[in-house]
Amino acid sequence: MLLSLDAGVLESELVARNLELFTSLLSSDSHSRNHSTRVGQYADRLCRRLELADKDRLIIINAAYLHDLSKYYYGDAQPGSDHRTPITLTIKLLESLNYSPLVVEVLRSAYINLREKFTKRLPIEVLGGNILTVTDIFCDMVDLDSHLTLDRFDTMKRKYRDLVGKLFLTEVVEAFIAMIQEELLSISALEKFSQVLLYGTDPLQLTETDQRIKAAGFRTVAEQSLDVFIDLCKRSNPDIIVLHECSGVGVAKQLVESLIQHGVAVDKIPTYLLTDGALATQMSLLLEKGIEDIIPADDNLNILLIKMKKIQSRIEEKARGRGELVQQQGAAGNLDDMSLIDLLQALGPSRKTVKLTVTSEKQKLTLYLDQGTIVHADAGGLSGPEAVYAALAWTRGNWKTQTVTSESIPEPNTFSSNESILMEGCRRLDELSRAQA
Helix, strand or coil: CCCCCCCCHHHHHHHHHHHHHHHHHHCCCCCCCCHHHHHHHHHHHHHHHCCCCHHHHHHHHHHHHHCCCHHHHCCCCCCCCCCHHHHHHHHHHHHHCCCCHHHHHHHHCCCCCCCCCCCCCCCHHHHHHHHHHHHHHHHHHCCCCCCCCHHHHHHHHHHHHHCECCCECHHHHHHHHHHHHHHHHHHHHHHHHCEEEEEECCHHHHHHHHHHHHHCCCEEEEECCHHHHHHHHHHHCCCEEEEECCCCHHHHHHHHHHHHHCCCCCCCCCEEEEECHHHHHHHHHHHHHCCCEEEECCCCCHHHHHHHHHHHHHHHHHHHHHHHHHCCCCCEEECCCCCHHHHHHHHCCCCCCEEEEEEECCEEEEEEEECCEEEEEEECCEECHHHHHHHCCCCCCEEEEEECCHHHCCCCCCCCCHHHHHHHHHHHHHHHHHHHC
């Protein structure tokens, strides 16, 4: 099937999954997705965004998943080697196996100097090689343990665009930038739905757990004081609680009972207990008190992260359902359930012409969208994008939408795209968050 160029839609999906499984099994690190797998996944998403035919997409993602296969056969390239080295060695390996010539040509076209030669219809090998180049560079710069900030992405975006016509094709770069922007905005919109509170008395263990969970994309707060932790649970209403307790069964039982007595709803908030592997089975009675699961702490946290990702997926699904509700005429709600980012991302693609009013304490934002595009905004003494930037920081309040005609919209004072406004607003929020940290 890997060599089949005539696979249909279902077969191509199966091939992609097999490639992902294959490269994941080759990896020796503790992460579920290695570099090869991530490049393949991003290449697949980019091919779909460019609306390539399944037959062409299969060829390209095949090359993407296997582009550095040689490092498992010959060993890692020496330090200082360029990106072409493992790809060149992979080409030799695949040619010795009489592998698909089209896949090999895609690999051969990666990292080539375009010399502004390709401006019209592109050979699939060149297009595929460019998709591989764009995604490989990105996954090399942003690994699984890195957090892609908006400032860093802006820098990357400028570098990508500077190399258009030399190393990158315009259509590939712009599609990739738009894809990553949407991903970053989705992360920003869902961050409040990914809050994890951690408690533990061992600073080293707690820090290690905190860093791994944070690297997986969750917003974490770690605390060693039980009184402070209980107060945080009551005030912040976290989505997930993680308790790190390896001292003994009695200590763990006392901890859980203390949380319950002080009003922490461990039976309603998914709560995980990390403990010593030898003690895990002895603590099973705590499951009857509402603990979601008891996990040995020496399993590299993979089991915990898998379970947390499933919870996050359910939360995201509910958020999408609220997005559909917003598109109904005269919708209303509160910012606790749906932030301004959520609202604008739901209203934009629907191409609605509406008036959106958001109130937070004594503050008020009045915003108009014409066929989904922000054209006018006012919030107190601020107008245009500045009004939107200010309102993005509001976490409490109410909102409502009202269908209007284009003729009733005030004179436009906003001329940037929705995505540009949201990206800049999120960047400012990041700066504010870092300044307050």
